[in-house]
Amino acid sequence: MNHRLLRWGDTLIGALAAGVVVAAFVFAYSPSGEARVLIISQAGATPQHEPLDRARVLEIHGPAGITHIEIEPGRARCADSPGRQNICEASGWLQAHGEVAVSLPNRLTLQVLGTEPGFDSLHY
């Protein structure tokens, strides 16, 4: 019986496995695609879908005041939102698939996606 620790098959499998790991990291964490739709989710309301086509400004009313959302072709941002720390505005322009801005005082999340999501919410 061969008592060496590693044979050529071991090295091949190890190299393949390392390649799979590297490829997985590259694919999962590479920059996402463009954004096409804005999902506005407010607590207690159904999510609103806004296509990112024409430039416009939306006003969303919430418990703390009005959040202004500025939409331009391909991107959106939280232009003005009640809240002393301006966390929502600090997210800046949302233009890659998956980027999110949150306004806690207004119980509001803004997310841009590249495609329409297959579902509105997930419970488990």
Place this chain on the structure above:
Amino acid sequence: MTGAPQAGTDTRDRAIAALAAIAIGIQILEAAIPSPVPGIKPGLANIVTLITLLVLGWRAAVAVTLIRVVGSSLLLGTLLSPAFWLSLAGALASLVLLAALRPFAPRHVGPVGLAIAAAMAHITGQFLLAWAIIIPHPNLPLVLPPLLLAALITGGLTGILTAHVLADPRIQRHVHNPTPND
């Protein structure tokens, strides 16, 4: 019981039972070790699966692994829970890949390669089950790269441990005739 017991199958059955018992013991002891990341374990019970594969063949390895999965989940109180199905999915996936690699062992592929391949298949099978049924969230694949990396590392470690166990003269004494039974 009538008839003379067939010495070959009796010895083999006892060997499978003993190996399954060892595997259950290892799995339960490992369950007592807290894991920094949920879902990642060293997978030391796979050492027993690999040894069974290399000494008794693939069918014996299937028996030992399935007995270990069901037996340890019975003792841990997780039978038929999501954790059980994840464990079973991982075990079945790694057994399938080991069946494909079995003809190449031990000449071209040793315990280290088998262990790495089995670990990668294990985590992939578990992830697919989790993604298909338990958490069908589109962002779940983002956790896959760290899990694959952990599988690569733990697979390498268990493979090295398996090689050391097999090389031990006390184990070699038990291995009279490593027949490829299937």
